[in-house]
Amino acid sequence: MHPKIVFFDTTLRDGEQSPGVSLNLKQKLEIGKALAELGIDVIEAGFPITSPGDFEAVKKLAEEVKGPTIAALARANQKDIEVAWEAIKGAEKPRIHTFIATSDIHLKYKLKKGRDQVLEMAREAVKLALKFCPDVEFSAEDATRSDWDYLAQVVLEVVKAGATTINIPDTVGYTVPQEYFRLIRFLVEKLIDAGYEEDLKNGRLRLSVHCHNDLGLAVANSLSAILAGATQIEGTINGIGERAGNAALEEVVMALKTRKDFFSKELGYELQVDIDTRKIVPTSQLVSQYTGMPIQPNKAIVGANAFAHESGIHQHGVICERTTYEIINPEDVGWTGSAIVLGKHSGRHALAFKLRSRGWKFDDKVLQEVFERFRNEVKDVLRKIDDEYLEGILLDIFLEDSYRYALTSSQVISVFGSSLRPFAQVEIEDKKEGKKVSIGIGNGPIDAAFKAVARALGYSESSLKLIDFHIDALGGGSEAEGICGVVVESKEGLRTAGLGKDGDIVIASLKAFLKALNRLEALKEKGEELKAKELTL
Numbered sequence: 001m002h003p004k005i006v007f008f009d010t011t012l013r014d015g016e017q018s019p020g021v022s023l024n025l026k027q028k029l030e031i032g033k034a035l036a037e038l039g040i041d042v043i044e045a046g047f048p049i050t051s052p053g054d055f056e057a058v059k060k061l062a063e064e065v066k067g068p069t070i071a072a073l074a075r076a077n078q079k080d081i082e083v084a085w086e087a088i089k090g091a092e093k094p095r096i097h098t099f100i101a102t103s104d105i106h107l108k109y110k111l112k113k114g115r116d117q118v119l120e121m122a123r124e125a126v127k128l129a130l131k132f133c134p135d136v137e138f139s140a141e142d143a144t145r146s147d148w149d150y151l152a153q154v155v156l157e158v159v160k161a162g163a164t165t166i167n168i169p170d171t172v173g174y175t176v177p178q179e180y181f182r183l184i185r186f187l188v189e190k191l192i193d194a195g196y197e198e199d200l201k202n203g204r205l206r207l208s209v210h211c212h213n214d215l216g217l218a219v220a221n222s223l224s225a226i227l228a229g230a231t232q233i234e235g236t237i238n239g240i241g242e243r244a245g246n247a248a249l250e251e252v253v254m255a256l257k258t259r260k261d262f263f264s265k266e267l268g269y270e271l272q273v274d275i276d277t278r279k280i281v282p283t284s285q286l287v288s289q290y291t292g293m294p295i296q297p298n299k300a301i302v303g304a305n306a307f308a309h310e311s312g313i314h315q316h317g318v319i320c321e322r323t324t325y326e327i328i329n330p331e332d333v334g335w336t337g338s339a340i341v342l343g344k345h346s347g348r349h350a351l352a353f354k355l356r357s358r359g360w361k362f363d364d365k366v367l368q369e370v371f372e373r374f375r376n377e378v379k380d381v382l383r384k385i386d387d388e389y390l391e392g393i394l395l396d397i398f399l400e401d402s403y404r405y406a407l408t409s410s411q412v413i414s415v416f417g418s419s420l421r422p423f424a425q426v427e428i429e430d431k432k433e434g435k436k437v438s439i440g441i442g443n444g445p446i447d448a449a450f451k452a453v454a455r456a457l458g459y460s461e462s463s464l465k466l467i468d469f470h471i472d473a474l475g476g477g478s479e480a481e482g483i484c485g486v487v488v489e490s491k492e493g494l495r496t497a498g499l500g501k502d503g504d505i506v507i508a509s510l511k512a513f514l515k516a517l518n519r520l521e522a523l524k525e526k527g528e529e530l531k532a533k534e535l536t537l
Helices: 025-038 052-064 078-088 104-111 115-132 148-161 177-193 197-202 218-228 249-258 260-267 277-291 312-320 348-357 364-378 387-402 445-456 505-531
Strands: 006-009 042-046 069-075 094-101 136-141 165-167 206-210 232-235 405-413 423-430 434-441 464-474 481-490 495-502
Touching (some): 006 206, 025 277, 042 078, 069 078, 078 094, 078 115, 115 136, 136 148, 136 206, 148 165, 177 218, 206 218, 218 232, 249 260, 249 277, 312 348, 364 387, 387 495, 405 445, 405 505, 423 445, 445 505, 481 505, 495 505
Parallel strands (some): 006 042, 006 232, 165 206, 206 232
Antiparallel strands (some): 423 434
């Protein structure tokens, strides 16, 4: 019999210690319940002694979050431990997590105590905690900078005192995987020599690791510790926490799942990981939203680019067979699928995939024409290319002759420092209804110009929505051109995009807006007819 890997989440304690993060009670409860649904085994709800608010939050989580063990942190002193117990005693499965530092640098400068004093404090803290709660975890703060023999002495004493989980934190992110492996192995052997081999094997006694990311090694160190015999991993969602953060639990989980073959072979038994990985992305996004800490796009597993492909070679491979460039099925962690992202490195296969996924049928000549226009008109202009720009090229090829609107003149007035709002007047030639003139007043010159166009063409605010608008520069200096892109949506839910270039960004914006509206009207009138047949040139 071998113990499963226990996942201990400290997002609500160490994660909330991230600079600038402050969660209210409602947010903590929502995150706690999401962690329970994810399958987290232990939730460290907080550090109750630190404030009345933290005490109440831990108490509420203990009472309302069912399933996981609920842990409360306490220093190795009577008051902390008593307050921690008061906070978590309503939990289905409570745990007191007590700690004291064991490194000489902490003993000398922070605790100002000798080794024997700290050893006694650790032992007495565990004994006191056991009077309230049968599940007691002890952490040797700054373990990786501690003297190994002294650390082993502390570990053995707290186990004798009754601690059921012993945590060996890399508090300042100092260690490296090979060294950490040797330290955990050293402690496992000390425990085996002391007669605790069966307890380690059946999970009655666990070695835990809590790694910080100061050198970017938190996940690597955690995985190394598992190979050495650790059976509890502590970390946070998205890797948030003090300074550079903690081990990102979603990365540890997926490393163990994806490389189950390797870990099982190295350990000599099949690794058991009981996490509902499909809940990873939703939980990650919830934590990001409530903490106000954005997820970097290239973040493993949960970043927006984690399963996004822009390179033409990669796109072709993924379209043919996902596993060519993806070692994880994105749906297994909560994404809706792989993202084929149109960009300057995209090729024909990606364009064909995107257009066909929107219902278009076409032959190779049409695809070649779309690709040439994409390469010449769009590819090197926009950083991010929405699908609607690509569909717009197809509409241009077959429907451009039927486009109705052309800008014949415009005037935009915006006076800096004036209380008067920007004003625009436009004149548009409509092939069906003749010349149209209208004015618009807006929050800025472009807003005023767009409102003038919409009014001239009979669009109300409810019948047309601006979904995306962005401006970039092409070239540099006084010769630079403004590049404007817009995506609009009709009340029927049809979306089109337009791109405009001009030395004057207002004119570039008007060109883009009219291009999108031309495509929208053509799509309304002839889109279904066009989609019903295979397009050929």
